[in-house]
Amino acid sequence: MVTFRISPFSFFQTNTFGAEKLFSTAFQMLGNFKGNILDLYCGAGSIGLSLLKLAQKEKKSDTQLVGIEIVEDAIIDARHNAKINGLDAQSFFVASPAEKALANFPELQEKINNLGVVVIDPPREGLHPNVIDRIANLKKEYPFKLLYISCNPVTMARDIELFIEKGFICKEVQPVDLFPHTHHIEDIAVLE
């Protein structure tokens, strides 16, 4: 169980039971991993902190989480959420545009050494091409798994094609009905 504080304007999945299904399906698809977690567009930390908690359960106590998010209020919530779940010593959150984070915070470089998983859950517009380039460059250094969660299959498909051009392999795609009785669908993909 992971607990989250929700303030009036902070993002949280609107459907809690759906979010549990979404995250557990995503983590199952991701399977075993070794190393640290980089969570881009992390919001208040819901995916990254859940994955970190799971890693601790599996006795991977040296796993660290780096969360990057452009909205400063969300980062304040993320730090608080890390704390109330006893995960603050293993997690680092910075407020920055995803594509500029490493340049803005050089100290992150050390934290993402031994990178095992990159999580991306971008807004509906999908990924900035620079972000895809950065992730592809990281891939040259670390053999991580890429977990892509999206509420817009159209931009996700576009981005996956770009990742494949950069040498990634798309292992599995699974939609989850996070918004029942609407035409919206949440989508999970794992790339390696």
Next chain:
Amino acid sequence: MPIYDQKTHQGFFRHLVVREGVHTHQLMVNLSVSLDNLNAQTSELRNTLLQEFKSDPFLKEKLTTFVITNNAGLSDTVKNEKSEPSIFWGEGVIHEELHF
């Protein structure tokens, strides 16, 4: 109290955001209103309304936190550069859990 009109930018009630922690049974209500263009009569009504909210036993029992956001922005969104939330009661936050 008049409902906010997106075309004329007059009126009081703009949005009502209800968020529930389904595991924690905590409830947040965020009432988004416009305090611009209140005349003497609607100001009076507004004060009466807030007093009614405050003394309502049902609301007091059910709502973990009650936030009122003054939204002076023109766009039809709850959160914009001109919206200012203020806590009416509670801590201004709720908690939710994810169970795996």
